[in-house]
Amino acid sequence: MRVGLSMFGTTYAMGLHPRSGRTPMTAEAVIAWALGANLQGVELPDSTLAAADIPAIARMTQERGLYVTVACGGYDPVKLGEACRLAAACGAPIVRTVAGGARIGGDRRNMAGRWDAFLQEVRDGLAAAVRTAEREGVSIALENHQDLASEELIWLCESIGSPNFGLTLDTGNPLATAEEPVDFARRIAPYLKNVHLKDYWIYPSEEGYRLVRCPIGQGVVDFPALMAIFRELGPAELPMSIEIGALEARHIRVLADDYWPDYPERSARQLAEVLRFAAANSKPASDWRTPHEREASPGEVAAYERAQLRSSIAYMQSLIAEAESDNAEEAVS
Template identity: 30%
Template sequence: MTNQRHEPESRPVSNRIDRRDFLHKATAGAVLLSLPDMPRFLKDTRMGVVVHSYGNRWNSKANSQKYPGFANAVDMLNHCSQIGAGGIQVVVNGWSADFAKSVRDKREKLGLYLEGSIGLPKNAGDVAKFEQDVANAREAGAQILRTVCSSGRRYETYHSAQAFQDMRKNALVSLRLAEPVLRKHKVRLGIENHKDWRAPELVDVLKQINSEWIGVTLDFGNSIALLEDPMAVVQTLVPYVVSTHVKDMAVDEYADGFLLSEVPLGQGILDLPTMIALCKKHNPAVTFSLEMITRDPLEIPCLKNDYWATFGELPGTELARTLRMVKEHKYKAGLPRVAQLDTEKKLAAEEENIVACLDYSKNRLGLV
């Protein structure tokens, strides 16, 4: 069952490294700890915040006195420091060198960690911009970057097995273009399980790339949308973890499948203490970054034929297990909905959820 407890179980390098060596390095945190300017606060386990948690506030044009929009990473650093977060994961795209330095100055002053979220180069012509973004992120103090390989959710974006295989081929091209840049700048990249890859598929991609500079941004709840057991996903991907998206999830039934929502930590079905313990075991330097998205439930149409177009021979037992889990763990209070709220109330709900999650992380998860 999804909610059962499980027991937690700089030198020049080539771009080829076997899995055992990768695991050794990830477990020891050797790559991060060997860097000469390793920030002392990376040993701090306070939970940080992913920019997507502030989907309503990031670049908001709303005229709100209480919840003013964040125009950039500096604004987000200031606010997250005020609410007691340990750091941020934020989009790095087209920063100037001067802005990167201002982010670094602010980050160092506040004592927060910084991780970047970055797009991959699609072809050789994109590599120069990708390298500039990596260099700016590094200048700002980010030694970990997060990326995605798909433009959208698997079951909404790809409507044939060939379309998904084309995405996979393109992802491998992009990652092979990115790897030498990451190695040069000594920055590690985490590929998120972003409702695109099932866990074994993502592991296969990592084995194809076979680099210590590319691992996983482990999202604790996304893969429920792909009929995966979240604890099994963590156990499969955690040997490669370089960063995280921490969240709790709630489910409910609907006619074409099930509904899926992020909810404040501790209110959902995920075994967060075990997931966090596994991440710490495999990578003691890993940060825990909150992705609490305040929105209406996502519809997962797993009873429609088109949903299955990319899954090949996925056994029906995966569907049966997931629907049984949904039936047994329906969110009794009713999944949260915000579309009907005005802008100020949406901003208030977003902030309330994030602060509640940070409080839970300190008081119940020991991330202090």
């Protein structure tokens, strides 16, 4: 397992957010930043990579032993095919993508009555794209992007049935589809190819709960338990990119009647599990807004992002070092 950096958790600092007032960082600059932070890889948007010197990126990362993951979006086979060719050219084994459809926060109201047809469309597009991935020798890894539930992700993997198709686990996003993160990870582990490391604070609301970004290790996600699952069930070379949550809180309306109609059927036990989890880990009522939501200056928001990123890196590096030490002791004993 190797820990790296995704640009999407620090959009002001990276110049990706339109309000940041900054020029977007180049692929070379992001790689240099990751090296300076003693990280082992980067996940880069396809648009960022397309503007770079691809042979130079391939040399830089291979010489330093860094992994590269290409971040794309959607299920259009033409666009994903281009991303697969880009990944192959720069030595990236994985193209991460998202399906969409639902609004962020697991909200499917905009797709009422159309969700099953949408899923079939996603499946057909991804299956066509996977044929290109197979030719290029790369894999497509679909993320749980606060849209698809574990049941649907597993169905897609089984339906497509290719070793070049699997999943990106975002460790915080299961809560947006009313699922407990560790249980979600265990369910999808046989198809795991890529990880986004994310944590959340939970604030209760009248309709459910809000997910608010926080440094990794300070929120509700049990990362030691996840690492154990990854070691037991995940691939040997598992890229894990730190991607702190969005600057806008996510409202998960699990107590609202209109949240559920297009979801897979869930048992009372499953719902009780996530509600117990949310209740046990909720923070007291307070101002949950991020500096971005409070309309702080771009400089203040960027500083806030960098501080959370530094804390997250330190936590993950400590956790990995501890796990490696434990494994070494077990091997000797």
